[in-house]
Structures are given as structure tokens and as C-alpha cells.
Amino acid sequence: MIQVEGLTKYYGEHAAIRDLAFTISQGEVIGFLGLNGAGKSTTLKVLGCVLLPTSGRVVIDGHDVVSNAHEVRQRIGYLPDVPPLYDEMTVGEYLTYVAQLRGVTSRDTASRVGEAEEKTGLRDVHGELISTLSHGYRQRVGVAQALVHKPALLILDEPTSGLDPRQIVEMRDVIRGLKGAHTVLVSSHILPEISQTCDRLLIIHKGMLVAQGTEEELAAKMGGQGAIELEVRGDKARAVEVLQRFGVVVVDRASDGLVALTVRASPDRRPQVAQAVVGAGLELLRLDQGAGQLESIFLRLTHGQEVRA
Amino acid sequence: MKALLIARRELSAYLRTLSGYVIIAVILALNGLFFNAYALGGASKRSAEVLSQFFYYSSGFTVVASVFISMRLLAEERQTGTLSLLYSSPLRDRDIVVGKFLAGLAFLALYLLCTVYMPLLVMVNGKVSFGHVAAGYLGLLLLGSASLAVGTFGSSLARNQLLAAITSAVMLVALILCWLLARITEQPLADVFSAMSLWNQHFPPFQAGLIHVRDVVYYLVVTYVALFAATRVLEARRWR
Numbered sequence: 001m002i003q004v005e006g007l008t009k010y011y012g013e014h015a016a017i018r019d020l021a022f023t024i025s026q027g028e029v030i031g032f033l034g035l036n037g038a039g040k041s042t043t044l045k046v047l048g049c050v051l052l053p054t055s056g057r058v059v060i061d062g063h064d065v066v067s068n069a070h071e072v073r074q075r076i077g078y079l080p081d082v083p084p085l086y087d088e089m090t091v092g093e094y095l096t097y098v099a100q101l102r103g104v105t106s107r108d109t110a111s112r113v114g115e116a117e118e119k120t121g122l123r124d125v126h127g128e129l130i131s132t133l134s135h136g137y138r139q140r141v142g143v144a145q146a147l148v149h150k151p152a153l154l155i156l157d158e159p160t161s162g163l164d165p166r167q168i169v170e171m172r173d174v175i176r177g178l179k180g181a182h183t184v185l186v187s188s189h190i191l192p193e194i195s196q197t198c199d200r201l202l203i204i205h206k207g208m209l210v211a212q213g214t215e216e217e218l219a220a221k222m223g224g225q226g227a228i229e230l231e232v233r234g235d236k237a238r239a240v241e242v243l244q245r246f247g248v249v250v251v252d253r254a255s256d257g258l259v260a261l262t263v264r265a266s267p268d269r270r271p272q273v274a275q276a277v278v279g280a281g282l283e284l285l286r287l288d289q290g291a292g293q294l295e296s297i298f299l300r301l302t303h304g305q306e307v308r309a
Numbered sequence: 310m311k312a313l314l315i316a317r318r319e320l321s322a323y324l325r326t327l328s329g330y331v332i333i334a335v336i337l338a339l340n341g342l343f344f345n346a347y348a349l350g351g352a353s354k355r356s357a358e359v360l361s362q363f364f365y366y367s368s369g370f371t372v373v374a375s376v377f378i379s380m381r382l383l384a385e386e387r388q389t390g391t392l393s394l395l396y397s398s399p400l401r402d403r404d405i406v407v408g409k410f411l412a413g414l415a416f417l418a419l420y421l422l423c424t425v426y427m428p429l430l431v432m433v434n435g436k437v438s439f440g441h442v443a444a445g446y447l448g449l450l451l452l453g454s455a456s457l458a459v460g461t462f463g464s465s466l467a468r469n470q471l472l473a474a475i476t477s478a479v480m481l482v483a484l485i486l487c488w489l490l491a492r493i494t495e496q497p498l499a500d501v502f503s504a505m506s507l508w509n510q511h512f513p514p515f516q517a518g519l520i521h522v523r524d525v526v527y528y529l530v531v532t533y534v535a536l537f538a539a540t541r542v543l544e545a546r547r548w549r
Contacts (some may be wrong), residue, residue: 011549050396052547073399084394086318088325097318101311101398145394 001026001153001183002047007056009042016042017207020056026152029179031198032187035302039207040187041081044157047185048078061152074103077151077182081158083142087131091122091141094130095148102149116148120174136167143174147182154178156186160193172197191298205302228263228273228289234282242280246273258285311400315408316415319382323416332377333420340370344427356435357518363427364445364516368508371421371453372485376477378416379460382409383539384473402543406536410461417453421446441518448515451528455507456481458535465542481507484531507531 007020017039024030034040045051046058049069057064063071086094095113104112117123120140125133130141139159146154159175160168175197178184188194195201195215203211203218211218228246232239236251236259243249247265254260263273267289277284323329348362383406386392395405428442463477464470488509491502503510504527511524 045393048393048397050393050547051549070399070401073397076397078393078397080390080393080397082390084389084391086322086391087389088322089318097314098394098398100314101395101400103399 001028001061002185003057003059004047005057007043007046007058008054009039009046009051010054015207017204020204020207020209022202022209022212024183024185027180027183028200029175029184029186029198031194031201032185032204033191033194033201033298034187034189034204036189038189038204038302040189040204041157042207043204044078044155044185044187045080047153048076048080048155049073050078050080075152077102077146077149077154079142079146079154079156079159081161083138084145085130085138085141088129090127090129091117091133091144092126094141095144098145099148102151104149112148112150116144119147119177120144121170136163136170139163139167139171140174143171147178150181152183154182154184154186156184158187158189160188160190168193203298203301210301228265228267228270228287229261230263230273230277230284230288231258231260231286232277232282232284233257234259238280239277239282242276242282243273246276312404312408312411315395315400315405316411319409319412320415323378323412328381329378329416332374333423336370336374336377336420337423340367340424341427343370348427356431356437357441359435360428360431360437360441360445361516361518363431364448367424367427367445367449368452368512368516371417371449372456372481372507374420375413375417375453375456375460376474376481378413378420379457379464379477380467380470380474381464382413382461382473383464383543384467384470388469396547403536403540405543406461406465406540409464410458410536410539413457413461414454417457418450421449421453438518444515444518444520447520448512448524451515451525452507452512455528455531455535458532458539459484462535462539462542465539485509 002022002024004020004022008018009016020039020043032040032044042051046053046065047060049065049072052066059065060072061075063075065072086097089097092113095116096109099109099112100106117126120143122137122140122144125137130138133141139162143156143159146156156175160171163171172193175184175186186194186198200214201212201218202209229252234257236254239259239261240249240251243261243263246263246269248263250262250264252260252262265273270287270289274284274287343366344363348359348366383392386395428437428445431437432439432442459480460473460477463480464473467473467476484505484507487502487506491499491506491509494502511527514521514524
């Protein structure tokens with residue numbers, strides 16, 4: 001579906017992305033992960049035919065994005081980092097306009113708009129002006145415009161940015177619902193938001209691809225040991241001191257004598273950790289397996305270690 | 310086809326937002342005041358002269374209206390990020406430019422329609438030919454088309470609407486002032502500058518009720534060249 005080779009994009013003297021190479025096959029849902037400024041948006045803009053690459057080759061469904069952009073554009077739906085909405089239109093008018101721009105025949109337009117609204121939960125706001133919508137709904141209209149013409153490839157640039165936790169869950173469901181019908185490429189700088197939704201992850205850092213694979217593959221590749229999260233009542237320095245022999249300790253929060261920590265250690269060692277904490281005279285309030293092994297992998301990959309995929 | 314789709318959306322945006330009406334209302338008011346004070350005022354004159362004066366002042370206001378109407382065309386799409394939508398859709402860049410321009414032209418035509426009451430007053434109360442009025446309006450439309458096209462080009466260059474208006478105004482003033490260059494340069498350069506000027510040589514015939522092919526062609530060529538340049542700017546933006 002997508003072949004990317006040696007993709008490089010310079011903004012003036014500064015290289016936003018360098019020598020990216022990856023392939024995505026039909027029907028996959030791919031998470032594109034990186035910190036802010038890592039080059040995610042730039043890559044997606046090239047795939048979305050908004051920007052032309054400085055060098056390298058991008059082939060989407062057999063068509064080159066430079067020499068055959070028109071063909072590519074008929075096969076993609078792109079949601080930029082800021083949803084491209086016209087405030088003075090209603091949701092229905094806007095989606096109708098976009099469908100027609102993308103070549104949906106006037107006979108099919110109404111049903112396609114209806115389907116897109118159904119998939120993204122916009123039925124109730126069909127007749128409302130876009131300027132009156134909340135941020136969450138605007139984001140959904142952004143997704144709806146990307147899929148209204150049923151493109152083979154959907155490119156979603158941070159569809160969850162700025163959403164509240166419930167909206168994030170809803171958006172995740174929306175993306176999950178797209179599986180099968182489209183190949184989806186979705187970017188985020190927050191790992192848990194996409195790790196559950198995606199078949200495979202591409203991790204980009206400072207314009208370079210540092211890792212790719214499924215969650216398990218990445219964990220294995222990194223000798224993934226995971227993390228243990230715990231919350232204790234007591235002295236922060238003491239807690240860190242006790243836990244340090246298990247692995248790297250990160251203090252997540254510390255207030256009113258409550259300390260939340262993450263220890264980079266295998267979850268298998270939870271009993272020993274519990275003993276150590278209690279033995280040191282600290283009160284153990286919570287002990288958990290880390291939210292995702294991936295989180296620590298992601299942090300390690302993006303903290304400047306030289307790891308190449 | 311796609312250009313018409315873009316034009317239709319753009320025009321409905323003009324008609325739904327306040328700024329379009331404000332632009333029309335303000336310029337219409339000024340145009341009316343000038344008509345009342347200068348074209349109608351002063352010593353008594355023949356109807357044809359009044360009409361000619363009307364077109365003289367209206368030509369200036371048409372250029373000003375064009376700058377304000379065109380400033381939002383592409384600059385606003387860039388400002389709000391909706392240009393990405395057009396860029397990622399299966400459209401040619403010229404469809405985008407032509408669609409935007411046509412919407413501006415339709416809106417300008419609406420403005421010109423609103424000015425018709427002035428020549429009508431002259432027709433009712435005096436004696437002028439319908440042909441004179443029609444020729445004058447054709448001239449205004451052509452002048453407006455050229456100015457709008459230059460404005461579209463300015464709008465494609467600028468980051469926001471204010472800069473777009475300033476850029477377009479500077480280019481249009483430069484085009485108008487070409488006739489000053491014509492006065493201080495030698496032949497054959499003087500003829501070239503004189504022929505290039507947006508107003509000096511090409512509009513007065515329309516004002517007097519005359520339609521020359523060379524003037525029509527001049528305005529169409531300016532329109533074409535400016536729109537072509539705007540298309541090129543849009544293309545170049547993808548490399549940015």
C-alpha cells in the first residue's frame with residue numbers, strides 16, 4: 001500500500017526528516033509515534049500530498065506522490081494537525097462539499113455523508129454551524145472529512161490532540177471501527193492513545209525512524225523489562241533510595257507525603273519491591289504493573305540513545 | 310467543474326459573513342458620496358459628461374473594492390489551515406485559483422449591480438444612451454477582473470489577509486503609476502509603459518462609451534497573467 005524509501009525533507013537548512021524508509025501493507029492500522037517536533041506531521045504532509053519531499057520516493061498504491069500526485073490524492077483521506085474546517089458552514093454542508101471535491105458523484109453524496117456522520121458520531125450535529133461546535137466535535141468532523149469519500153488510505157495527524165479522556169476513548173473506538181475498510185496511518189505523541197488501536201508502531205525521533213514493529217516485537221528488541229508503578233506514603237528520598245537497586249526510578253508525583261514512582265524493572269519482581277518498601281518503614285499504598293512496557297521503550301528510544309531499527 | 314465547486318463555496322462564505330457586506334456597504338457609500346459631490350455637483354453639464362464622471366470615480370472604487378474582496382481568497386485558507394484540504398484533494402492548482410477568482414468576480418459583480426441606481430438616475434433625468442452605460446460597466450467589470458486577479462496573486466503570496474491587501478495594493482498602484490514612467494522615459498519605452506498602465510490608456514474609452522478590442526484584450530491578459538502567477542505560487546508552496 002505504502003512504500004517509503006529514503007524520504008528526506010528540508011525546511012531551508014534544517015532537515016525535518018532524514019532518510020525515512022518503511023512499508024505499510026493493505027488494511028494495516030499503523031501508529032506513528034514521536035515527540036512533538038520529531039517530524040511526524042512533515043512525514044504525513046508528504047504522504048498527504050500537501051508537501052513535496054526534498055528527496056526520496058513515496059509510492060502509495062502504485063503511484064508516486066511527486067510524479068503522479070493526482071492519482072494519489074484520489075486514494076487518500078488526510079486529516080492535518082489542525083482540522084481544515086470552514087466555520088461558516090454546517091457540518092452537513094461541509095461534508096457534502098468535501099465529498100464533491102473528492103469526486104463523489106452527486107447521486108452518492110448524501111449517503112456517503114450519512115455514513116461518515118454515522119461512523120464518527122456526528123448525526124446529532126448534522127445541521128449545526130461548525131463555528132458552534134466544541135473541540136471534540138470539530139476533531140470528529142476532521143476525521144469525517146477524511147473518510148467521507150471512502151479512501152483506501154486514511155492519514156490522521158494527531159486525531160486525539162486536545163481531547164478530554166472520554167473523547168479520547170471515543171476517538172479510539174472510531175479509529176478501531178475503520179479497521180478493515182481502510183489502511184490507516186495515525187500519529188500521536190502520546191503512546192497509550194494509539195498502542196491499543198494499532199497493529200504496528202513506527203517510532204520516529206529527531207526526523208529518523210528509530211524503531212518499528214508490534215508492541216511485543218519492540219519490547220523483545222529492547223530487552224523489554226517493563227516497569228512497576230507504585231505509590232507510597234513517606235519520605236521521597238528514602239523511597240527512591242530503597243527502590244534504586246531494582247532499576248531506574250522516576251518520581252511521577254510527590255505531594256503531601258504521597259509519592260508516586262515508576263521503577264524500570266520486570267513486573268516479576270513486584271514481591272521483592274513490596275518487601276523492600278515495607279522493610280524500609282514506608283507505607284505501601286499501591287503496587288502495579290507499569291501501564292505499558294512500551295512506554296519505557298518509547299522513553300528510552302527518545303532520550304537520545306543511539307538505537308536504530 | 311471543481312473550480313465551480315470552490316467558487317460556489319467561496320461565494321456563499323462571502324454572503325454569510327459580515328465582512329463581505331461591510332466592504333460593499335462602505336465602498337458603495339463612498340461611491341455615492343463622490344457621485345453626488347463631484348459628478349452631479351459643480352456647474353451644469355450634459356448627461357453624458359455626468360455619466361462619464363460617474364465611471365471615472367467608480368473605476369477607482371472598483372479597484373479598491375477588488376483589493377478588499379480578493380484579500381481573503383487564498384490568504385485566509387492558509388491562515389485557517391484549510392488549504393491542506395484543497396492540497397490533499399484531487400484538484401489542479403489552477404482549479405483552486407480560478408475557483409477563488411470567480412467567486413471574487415461574482416461578488417464584485419454584485420457590488421457593481423448595487424451601483425446601477427446612479428446611471429439610472431442620469432438616464433431618467435437626462436439623456437444618455439443605454440450603450441454608453443453598458444460600455445462603462447463592461448469597462449468596470451474588466452478593470453475589476455484584472456484588479457481581482459492581481460489581488461488573488463497578492464493573496465497567494467501573503468501569510469494573512471492584511472498583508473495580502475497591502476501586497477495587492479502596492480502591485481496595483483505600481484501598475485497604475487506606469488503612466489508616470491511613460492512620461493519620463495524615451496520612446497519606445499514610453500509607449501510600453503503607457504500601454505502597461507492599468508488605467509491611463511485603457512479605461513477612458515470605456516468611460517466615454519467606447520469599446521476597443523485592444524483595451525478588452527489588455528484587461529484579459531492582465532487577468533490571465535496574474536492568475537497564472539498565483540497558480541505558480543501555489544505550486545511552489547508545496548516545495549517550501
